Amino acid sequence: MALLHSRGLRTTKARVQLLTHLLGTTAHPSAEQITAGLREAGVEVGVATVYQNLNRLVDAGLVRRMSGSDGRSRFDADMSPHDHAVCESCGRIADVDLEPGVRRALDRATAGDRHLETWLLTRTAVEVHGLCPECRAH
Amino acid sequence: MALLHSRGLRTTKARVQLLTHLLGTTAHPSAEQITAGLREAGVEVGVATVYQNLNRLVDAGLVRRMSGSDGRSRFDADMSPHDHAVCESCGRIADVDLEPGVRRALDRATAGDRHLETWLLTRTAVEVHGLCPECRAH
DNA sequence: GTTCTTGCAAAACTTTTGCAGCAGT
DNA sequence: ACTGCTGCAAAAGTTTTGCAAGAAC
Numbered sequence: 001m002a003l004l005h006s007r008g009l010r011t012t013k014a015r016v017q018l019l020t021h022l023l024g025t026t027a028h029p030s031a032e033q034i035t036a037g038l039r040e041a042g043v044e045v046g047v048a049t050v051y052q053n054l055n056r057l058v059d060a061g062l063v064r065r066m067s068g069s070d071g072r073s074r075f076d077a078d079m080s081p082h083d084h085a086v087c088e089s090c091g092r093i094a095d096v097d098l099e100p101g102v103r104r105a106l107d108r109a110t111a112g113d114r115h116l117e118t119w120l121l122t123r124t125a126v127e128v129h130g131l132c133p134e135c136r137a138h
Numbered sequence: 139m140a141l142l143h144s145r146g147l148r149t150t151k152a153r154v155q156l157l158t159h160l161l162g163t164t165a166h167p168s169a170e171q172i173t174a175g176l177r178e179a180g181v182e183v184g185v186a187t188v189y190q191n192l193n194r195l196v197d198a199g200l201v202r203r204m205s206g207s208d209g210r211s212r213f214d215a216d217m218s219p220h221d222h223a224v225c226e227s228c229g230r231i232a233d234v235d236l237e238p239g240v241r242r243a244l245d246r247a248t249a250g251d252r253h254l255e256t257w258l259l260t261r262t263a264v265e266v267h268g269l270c271p272e273c274r275a276h
Numbered sequence: 277g278t279t280c281t282t283g284c285a286a287a288a289c290t291t292t293t294g295c296a297g298c299a300g301t
Numbered sequence: 302a303c304t305g306c307t308g309c310a311a312a313a314g315t316t317t318t319g320c321a322a323g324a325a326c
Binding site for chain 2: 289290291292293299300301
């Protein structure tokens, strides 16, 4: 894992497996779900290790943290610019790719907004709320 | 408070004060900050009452809950369509009004997105991330 | 060999719940 | 009077922290 090396993080078993797991899913899992996923894969990790590593990966800029609507944090190793749809019933998060033209217009608008002149902006996120296919069917 | 009556909620002292407090601020406070604010105003309320009332007001559609980036929920009694800027350092939330044209384009794009065909969409929220004026100055 | 990491258990925090007494209708 | 609300204390749930043993460099 050259990615880890380049950020000054040691390539320990738990950390490599965690990052690999996150890179291989689009499910935006919570810390609990990640722990369960690793254990299913035969990797025994303590919760503390998962939380500590998630914080380190977020600090290193390799993983993005999202504040789930249910209080739990959710994590995404896809650092490319993209947006999310959030299910208001089960909390599931799906990726959304807006047309580039719409995104450009949005970035232009926020960059020029008079209320935000005094802010130092880093990124604009679009969050679509609704019911996912599963929850929609009750 | 006709607002409360119309939703079948009793106009108790704690509830009226809480809603009045939220209607009078643009600070998007957390439950803890609301409790502190009410006590500063001389209203002695228990935390349980604050949480219970926030949940009721959210259920009644009078208040919107936001999942703050620090894990705490934040609350907003401004139910008009508007967006938010979130400070990544202190968690402060400010209101943002996008140009109507940009918002329309965005709503059109999400409504027509092929990834979201199977979803039942309720609303689209734009979240601008960055550093607020205070935190920007370290 | 030194420094970082792991993982357990305990602590810290936010939020929810049970329940007896009280207030609104 | 009836029903809903308050508020304390206890419980539940997520995340953090202290620390001794172990792994990476």
